[in-house]
Amino acid sequence: MDDVRPSPEEILAKIKQEEKEAKVGKLKIFLGYAAGVGKTYAMLDTAQQAKKLGMDVVVGYVEPHPRPETAALLEGLELIPTRKINYKGKTFEELDIDAVLKRRPQLVLIDELAHTNVATMRHLKRYGDVEELLAKGIHVYTTVNIQHIESLHDVVEEITGVKVRERIPDYLIDEAAQIKLVDIEPDDLIQRLKEGKIYHLEQAEKALDFFFRKQNLVALREIALRRTADTIYHHKTYESNPLVQSVHVEEHLLVGISSSPTNAKVIRTAARLAQAIHGKFTALYVQKVESNGSNEANSERLQQHIKLTEQLGGHVVIVQEDDVASALANYAQISGVTKLVIGRSAMKKKWWRSNSKISDRLNDFAPNLAIHIVPDQENEKMSFPNVKSQLKFEWMDLLKMSVVFSLTSLIGLFFFAIGVSESNIITIYILGVLVLASWTSGWMMSVINSLVAVLLFNYFFTEPRFSFEAYHRDYLMTFFIMFLSGFITSSLTRKVKKQAVAAVQKSYRMEVLLETNRKLQHAKSLEEIITEGMSQIVKLVEKPVEFFEIENKLIVKSTFFRTDSMTNIENKEIATLFDNVSERGIVTWVANNKHVAGVSTDIFPEANAYYIPFVSGDNVKGVIGIALSKESPLPAFERHILHAILNDFSFALDKWYLQKLNEEVAREAELEQMRTNLLRAVSHDLRTPLTTISGNAEILLANGIKINNTERNQLYQDIYNNSKWLVQMVENLLAVSRLDDGQLAIEMQPELVEDIIQEALLHVVRMNNTHKITYNVEPELLLALMDARLIIQVIINIIDNAVNYTPAGSEVIITAKEIGKSVHFSIMDNGPGIEDSLKARLFEPFTTGKVQRSDSGRGLGLGLALCQTILKLHGSELTVADNEPIGTIFNFKLEKGVVNIDE
């Protein structure tokens, strides 16, 4: 019971330990509006003060600065050497995160939060390093300039005309423990620049004309001040009582996500607006049901936009619907959206669309919604990534075309010969074009097909026949219409075909998901769950998958799951990709940090696969590695299904672990119950012999001389017999006490069956010479896996029973036979047998049969119950059957023992 109910001290100690582990480091950001305002100086100055207060401070990374004042502040601070990395012929200096983790300071200084790491580093961005350090409980001081904040990207670009590529997500600023704005008058900053304190004089000249113009600096300073003010509000609301917070009406801002290149700007504007009004920020992606497999570039851009939204602190929702306007309006109404943000270009009415403007339609759907229309003029070039693939030309298609058109021409000539009119022949050609459209691929083929159809018709059927000329002017019109209808028909057919393919793919994926659910529910063992879960993922992504089993944050086992969509050789190649130190290092990192990593993430982007931790309870139980490559990341839809499968998978595993725990608890309870029953039975059985012994001794002490010799001898004999019986009882008690610790106390070892039977017989024979007891072991050197003492006790109890319940002179035979992978034990007697009514209750304590032996006036009711408990702990069971022609057989099985004999 002790392990079930820990003492309060233990609980307290555990809580303290957990608190210690759960401790997260705090981030302090020194924010400036431009280079040279003195962020690094301020950071180092604060760090020096912290050090004076006794903090353990180290410098993780500080930009090499020319300014002597800054360099002076570095003195006395411990520097963690940076890591020098050769990448594409250049040497880069990066923060050595592993060195910092190993050093484990209280506080680490890391300059330039927005820095992008060299591609071979663990994290793509330096803020990834910072986040990991914070998660490990190390405080971080860092610096950042205002133009690096994601949501301010467009504003800064408008002001300065500079596109900032290194950007950090807004949540870093909002969730930082402290923000220190390092401020300086723009005039002073310009003065500093002129003095060459920021850049070299030459560079400074350029900078003054460009970035460091006064109006720029004023604007940037204003933005920085505002952004800092916003974070103060953010802190206030988060620190205040959540009950109070829920009282005031919250603004909820909704923005639509699309794959359009202008969408990023709309998202950023919406995020800024959400910050300004301190509202909730949601982004909705409306996935069209009939979307005809949007191209690579588009889906990649969509992924970027989703990621951007998440970085800006937004929540992404994906719905499937055809009508974007109604989807937006519906979601807005359901979720209590107060403001909707859409880009101006989305307002443009497209000439071929019958729909009215999206804003009008939104107005119709949700008249109470405030709609913000933001400018999003396309600042990126329109691209036609599609055209090239459409122009693709295949010889097979040409062959198909000639076959189809030969046939149509022949049919046409036949109909022409029997006098069918030209218009019908045109229909036959259009039919041909239609057939080809569903048979060949590419937009170009549609054009060619239609053109060839027109030419063939012209050649064969218009006057003058068998020439490409036409006499009648009307034909020109005919040709044109024929070409047009051919082209449109084939375009439509192609579209339908694509949609059908997409629909099939989509339903296949949905089917995979449903199937996963079903299969996982039926999986019985852990292996089965893992195998089913992984093979479903393989089916979905059509890539090989490796599952790493994790125990105590270490890889204990890994299993590779191949895909049928690749050849054996390809599968093998990928399997070897998983099997190297750096990939395993990533897996360990994922297990330690409970965070996804690898391809298509910012952590270890150079890895060979995408790694997802699988967490059950609070422990990482496994890591799933999907062999994705940079060229083929997962599309949005697949990613969603994958997450759904992972959910199902983790649910199934959780269920399994819970079930295992329950089974263990039930087993414990059962064992506990057995133990209690056994102990009660033992103490009950102890009383009778003790009464005999103490009573007889009393008589002998008081009246020893008066009693005649025969009677006295009888009393002595009874004392002796009863004490021997007590000895046996004590052995059983010892066995029960060993059961006390459950399975842990059982020492399973391969034992020679013959030794065990001999030892058991030694105990029985010593007290008994009325029965004939023999044994037979086949083969001679048979080993069985057991706890020797307990099994000897089982055999003794059964033989004792046989001896006690059969008349003197009966035979008892013990046999042990090897059958398959187990050893079958039988103990049979030729006594009167056991009544069927008794058999059912035989293994319950207190059950006794009719005693045959006169000198033993009690049953061993406990014995068989104990035997049953012992055998259950061995994963076996004691059964009883009738012997032929008369008597009883007790049977049980044990696992065969294996031994290596090498001389």
Added chain:
Amino acid sequence: MNKRILVVEDDVAIGHLIKMTLNSQHYEYDIVKDGQSALQKVLTMTPAVIILDLGLPDMDGVDLIHKIRSWAQIPIIVLSARGEEYDKINALDAGADDYMTKPFSIEELLARIRVAFRRNTNEPNLNQEQPVFVNGDLQIDYLANTVFVSGKEVHLTPIEYKLLVVLSKHVGKVLTHNFLLKEVWQTVLQSDVPSLRVFMATLRKKIEENPANPKYIQTHIRVGYRMLRYGGDE
């Protein structure tokens, strides 16, 4: 010859029982109740056999064995109430020759004492490294590496022979699994214990007349093996 027995037992009733038993056989004996007086007695009375209860009031019985063994090779029979193999093995590994678990029978105790006395008489033989070992019908020629049972040569595998030699050099003493593994395999791996059992069984089949009722090699389940002097009482 010297037939003095030192009994180290703190329980009065059991002490009395042992006293009665030894009296009936006219053995010379002395009973002490703790470890310190036991050590003194070992020095002053130089007993031929020590019967030692493991649960002593002033020190651990196994420690006492270690101390005695540091200068004397007197046979020690351990009495243990604990009934756990672990204690017995510890005591045997410390240098005890034999063990008995309470409750034990009088006959058993006397038999063990006789074995111990016999072992004592054989001691000089062992030290002189006799070239031939004779035990009933069993005969081992250490120089020729041959074994005879009733005059007929028995073919043993190298390991069987090594086992037999080790057992024969410690006749009457219970040898633990670990001891045997170290002597024969040079390494002590628990995973080798099952192989030891198998070799012991095959060895027994070759030298015993009736393996079901062995007269030379006795099995002590979970503890070890012992070679008995033929004509012993067990």
